[in-house]
Amino acid sequence: MANTILVVAEQHEGKLNRVSFETVKAAQDISAAKGWPVHAAVAGGGIEQVAGEIAAMDVERLHAIDSPALAAYTPDGFAFALNRFIADTSPQLVLMPHTYQVRDFAPKLATALGRPLISDCIGFKTEGDRLLFTRSMFQGKFAADVSFACGAPWFATFQNGAFRGDQARRAASPRAVELFSIDLPESVIRNRPEAPFKEARQAVDLTQADVIVAVGRGIKEQKNIDLARDLAAALGGEIAASRPICDSGWLPMDRQIGSSGQTVAPKLYFALGISGAIQHVVGMKGSRTVIAINKDSEAPIFEVADLAVVGNLFDIVPPLIEEIKKARA
Amino acid sequence: MKILVCMKQVPQKDAPLKLNENGSWIREDVSYEVNEPDAYALEEALRQKEKHGGEVVAITAGPARASQVLREALAKGADRAIHLEDPAFVTLDALNTARAVAAAVKGESFDLVFTGLQSDDYGFAQTGVILAELLGWPHATIIMHIEKNDAGIRVKRELEAGFFQFVQMPLPAVLTIQSGINKLRYATLIGIKQAKNKPLRKVTMAEVQAALGPNLQVLEKLYIPQKTKKTEKLEGPASEVAKKIVEKLRNQARVL
Structure with a gap:
């Protein structure tokens, strides 16, 4: 045959x-x-x-x-x-x-x-x-x-x-x-499945956002998320995260991008301290422009980035927010 | 409940990896850690034991260095451990790895087998499901909650796009555990001390060889992936980098 x-x-x-x-x-x-x-x-x-x-x-x-x-x-x-x-x-x-x-x-x-x-x-x-x-x-x-x-x-x-x-x-x-x-x-058939359900009403629909600032493990501590929030605010965008951040409870689950979260394709995806595990990348690789900041020059996120910024996000983001504010003024 | 937890040692998340000379695998001189979802699988097993009594057994397959994950598991509260010890276990495909695990625990009667949902190295996301098939047990994958009841267990499966589902299933069963199902504990000093006296059984390749076959999927070559996107690299003093990013935001992303 x-x-x-x-x-x-x-x-x-x-x-x-x-x-x-x-x-x-x-x-x-x-x-x-x-x-x-x-x-x-x-x-x-x-x-x-x-x-x-x-x-x-x-x-x-x-x-x-x-x-x-x-x-x-x-x-x-x-x-x-x-x-x-x-x-x-x-x-x-x-x-x-x-x-x-x-x-x-x-x-x-x-x-x-x-x-x-x-x-x-x-x-x-x-x-x-x-x-x-x-x-x-x-x-x-x-x-x-x-x-x-x-x-x-x-x-x-x-x-x-x-x-x-x-x-x-x-x-x-x-x-x-x-x-x-x-x-x-x-x-x-040994398993008895019940009907699929959604945990909570999704408070934010990230798929509608033009600009997304997403944070990963590289953000280090929960309090540092404010830095990403400030960047998102300066750009008029939404804040999102990779799975480990939501697992840790630093951001709610409905802010998660990736295979177990939302799939997005914004005009700009700004990845802060995200290594770029496959499970995350499948949720954002359709984005029009991807800018990634990571201290590891080999981070897989750079494979899908238009601009790969190798460096310490805590050094780069504060002056960046100032520059954006200047540009907007 | 008697629970077997399959754990794997993988390169540390941010460890820079290099290819070996013939491109068959990575260079081994890197730092290793427990595969993340496997750590959650262990934690869940310990919590189930604390609730319902029983025993937690941790198993891994890999070279001598992999015993570190078992020592950590014992320090956190596992009762005993099994080490399929041979560098060649690293080269087995998912089917052979599952066969090796099944052979190593033959004669034991577990109620549950936990694995992490996938490993950070191969990323097959298969070994647990294959193990269930080899054992003739039901399974459920990507589990976020487990409750024991009279008919067996009721588990919460994670589906895609924010959906979940409860599934009732009989025991014994295999579950693959998702990261974030619980909060991980740290090993205590007492735990670390006690771990030294807990049984750690070594199983050689020769002891399970009869259960294995040739790898039916052959990894021919490992290499650095070709870029599909034109990526511009940017390094330098933070203030200059910030200015260049703004340029990019204005001219390419057009969000300013």
């Missing part, structure tokens, strides 16, 4: 996770290099409408893995259903977005099939016949090329933003959705 690439799209309660289009784009690019056709599947309960959105993409076949037992996400249910589907369709390569949900079931699925999962990839390359996957390591300080040393199916996940979802090729006419029905015994 011919090699195929299977994209497993993600949906939550009947809504497609847009990051799925990035995975489609990744699959289309690998397809162009390897000649393997792209198939897609989405799993859930009552997901016709979601499947319809993927059907607009240029994929050869599209499957809806549908069962009432998949209506609420569980790792047992999803791993079981996809295991069956993969056994039935024998793809060479299975691609998924590196979301919290995929992280929850994909290692289980791959292990059940005796296969590895190359997780959190940021790209791929070909060397002759070989297909290599590139992943970030050491919090983005290094990248690694990784290959599979086994037969199909290969499993890989791609980091948010690794591919441009808006560049995924669309089909001339929508694909027909093929239903894959699955008999999912109740005993398979």
Whole structure:
């Protein structure tokens, strides 16, 4: 049978996770290099409408893995259903977005099939016949090329933003959705999930801010956050933070930028003492201009910065606030 | 409850890292620390034990230096520790690491296994979930709260974009713990003293070799990532730097 690439799209309660289009784009690019056709599947309960959105993409076949037992996400249910589907369709390569949900079931699925999962990839390359996957390591300080040393199916996940979802090729006419029905015994699912909820009303919507001043560990002490606040005030922007700052309670959780917080794309993102761990960078790399101040010239935040200021933020920010005030006056 | 906590030693967050000569790994002459989410996993295990009784066992895989994380765990209150000691454990993929851990604790009956949600070095975010599959146990990831009840445990999972979810699950189970689930404690002087007399079992590579296979994902090359953005570097006296930043704010960012 011919090699195929299977994209497993993600949906939550009947809504497609847009990051799925990035995975489609990744699959289309690998397809162009390897000649393997792209198939897609989405799993859930009552997901016709979601499947319809993927059907607009240029994929050869599209499957809806549908069962009432998949209506609420569980790792047992999803791993079981996809295991069956993969056994039935024998793809060479299975691609998924590196979301919290995929992280929850994909290692289980791959292990059940005796296969590895190359997780959190940021790209791929070909060397002759070989297909290599590139992943970030050491919090983005290094990248690694990784290959599979086994037969199909290969499993890989791609980091948010690794591919441009808006560049995924669309089909001339929508694909027909093929239903894959699955008999999912109740005993398979051991976890009993409750409905997702939001902790507290989000007091600030950082996605609307033109200017964001974000602080990381480099701010050292809670009282130093006032310095960042003054800078934000001078620029007419909002203050935000990386996860450790919110974990410490120095700023409320709704000020957190990153995979577990808000994703923003302001005109200006000013990063103070932020090292630039992947989990933070995925939440801000769409910003138009990024200025970062960090004492470590190797900090990964500088990889996504337009202006990389190497130095002590406590020396630089006070005169900077004065200069901004002068410029505004 | 009897809880196993999987912990890893990783390079310190702000340690400058260099590639080794053949680009297969980093140079080892750096400072190491406990992988941050693993420290929270240990803290959570200690808190559960304080509430419900039982035992906390810390396990790590790595060279001799990695025993430092176990000594810290014992000093903070873990009852005993297991060290899969061999430099080669560092080169194992997530599947083999999980197999090694499973082999090392074979014959023990834990109620819970905790891991941090991911490590700062490889960043697979997989070992805990794989371990659950190998053990045939249910799992839940990115956990922010755990409460024991008659049917097992009720945990709070962190989802994306500020969402959470409670999940009821039976025991035994594997949980991957998110940073910030609790407040970390410091080791006390008494704790550090007592740690010296707590059991620390060493397990060699030979003892678990039969459970392992070849790495099915092969790290071919480690390198400094290519920049995708044109970055202008700025260094110098603070007052000059401040003026240049303002220029940038005016001309490029156009926010002034």
